[in-house]
Amino acid sequence: MNDPASTLLWRVAFDVPERAIAAYEAAFGPFALTVTSYSLEGDRWTRGEARWRLEFLVPTMPDLAAIERTIAAVADQLGISVGDVAVAPLTEQDWVAAGLAQQPATHISRFVVRGPHERGVAHPGKIAIEIEAGLAFGTGRHETTSGCLSAIARLYRRRRFRHALDLGTGSGVLAIAIARLGRTPVTAVEIDPVAVRVARANVRANGVTSLVAVAGGGFAPARGRRAYDLIVANILLTPLRRMAHRLAERLAPDGRLILAGILVDEEAALIAAYRAQGLALDGRIQRGAWPTLVFRRGSRGGRRAA
């Protein structure tokens, strides 16, 4: 282990019930360089709640007593118990290990998103998606990606889709999930040329080249099909608002549009932009501070779980 005094980064990790994630992110966010959370396979708290691991990185040796006081205060407020707190220096080797390739598999609804190092590990009843994220966004661990994966799984429980568009595919994770889950053809669009290469490699590694076409460049009005009955776009508020008209235009009459990449306080603005295009909110999933919204055509404003 490195000399603690010269260690630049420390990792603090503990397990919490799923509903406590947002409160802990809010409590530790201001002090941490990064805060991540992911679900732990099959692990449940006594009342059946999903068990999540929360990890954050801090730049100096953490004050363990202060951290434990904060954890206890939030736990008291929520009436929950949390797991033991692990604090460890991040050595140079750990830093590589903390890289995307070595992250534990992430379980989201019917999907398990994992790196190539976990190839060969069986996950009965689940759809394993192998992602080598490299420099592209989309390991499944970000709340926006996991919200989209959950929304996709829930929609497919009710129906099938004929052709999907994944706008801002990043690592290709959502396109691959759709192709693997429903054997649905997907057009995956990405403006970042590096991500295009990464997404194409991941599509090959997951054996879905006949279903997923990765196209470079933005979402041009003339590109591809006239209509998609499933569109997913995990980008950011500003481009999502700017593209509201074009995306609504491309949504088939019976289609569903999944949007993510926004924070809770940006949600109203996004809903207003898509309502103005004749779409209605049809479902909502929230992970941490990140809502995932599902829209359908129609003016009835009724909402139900995605």
Ligand SMILES: C[S@@+](CC[C@H](N)C(=O)[O-])C[C@H]1O[C@@H](n2cnc3c(N)ncnc32)[C@H](O)[C@@H]1O
């Ligand atoms: C937050 S990442 C989402 C990646 C992946 N879909 C996921 O859910 O994990 C957003 C991706 O959208 C891409 N992007 C941003 N604006 C875009 C646009 N106008 N057209 C296509 N891709 C875009 C970015 O380069 C980035 O890879």
